[in-house]
Amino acid sequence: VQKQDSQILKAIAEDFPDDYSALLDDVMVVARLGGKQAVENTSRVAVAKLRRRYAPLLPSTPDSEASQALLAQLAMINYLMARQTPATCDNYLRLGPDAVSAPDNEFLVHLDRIGATLFRAFGAANRSGLPAAEPEDQDWSLVAEAFTKSGGTPTEMEAIANANQDFAGLCPATAKLFAAALSLPGEPGRHVKTALLYAIVKN
Numbered sequence: 001v002q003k004q005d006s007q008i009l010k011a012i013a014e015d016f017p018d019d020y021s022a023l024l025d026d027v028m029v030v031a032r033l034g035g036k037q038a039v040e041n042t043s044r045v046a047v048a049k050l051r052r053r054y055a056p057l058l059p060s061t062p063d064s065e066a067s068q069a070l071l072a073q074l075a076m077i078n079y080l081m082a083r084q085t086p087a088t089c090d091n092y093l094r095l096g097p098d099a100v101s102a103p104d105n106e107f108l109v110h111l112d113r114i115g116a117t118l119f120r121a122f123g124a125a126n127r128s129g130l131p132a133a134e135p136e137d138q139d140w141s142l143v144a145e146a147f148t149k150s151g152g153t154p155t156e157m158e159a160i161a162n163a164n165q166d167f168a169g170l171c172p173a174t175a176k177l178f179a180a181a182l183s184l185p186g187e188p189g190r191h192v193k194t195a196l197l198y199a200i201v202k203n
Helices: 007-015 017-033 036-060 063-083 086-095 105-128 137-149 154-161 170-182 186-202
Strands: none
Touching: 007 017, 007 036, 007 105, 017 036, 036 105, 036 186, 063 086, 063 105, 063 170, 063 186, 086 170, 105 186, 137 154, 137 170, 137 186, 154 170, 170 186
16 A cells, blocks of 8 residues: 555545554455455545545635645646546546546546545644534625636536536536635635535535
């Protein structure tokens, strides 16, 4: 596992050492019985389980870590828009990483960064003592304003809000939304960023 040079695993080891030890124990058992693929699968399942367990911490994440995690999500969308077809990019948002049939190394690096920044956000939330505040209507209004200023349309906003599976152009619309959220300072920005991250992780 340590040879994988995974930023996700490093983040888990630093922020959740007990979970990392348990993950290593599981992987060692599988390594004795199976090959590299079995180890990778076990590691992936364990990480996904931890991600679901710690997702409820996200609303207490400090702004800097929430911003880093959302920036990683935005970087992945920008990469997919540049390298993949629009349909593949939209499907990534709907179905997750499996939508990319032939992932290259750059894709895997982005995926690793997304995971690592999320676990750093979980760790920071765990230590922060910040209230787990939900975004208020006013916070969403500020995002909508920034979204419109960056060229976002009401149709795009509606498609995102309703998770419209048939909407073509989900990637550019989501990229504008994430950029709008990242532009918001202070507590309104923190509330919106953590809410968006929670929606991503939950799905």
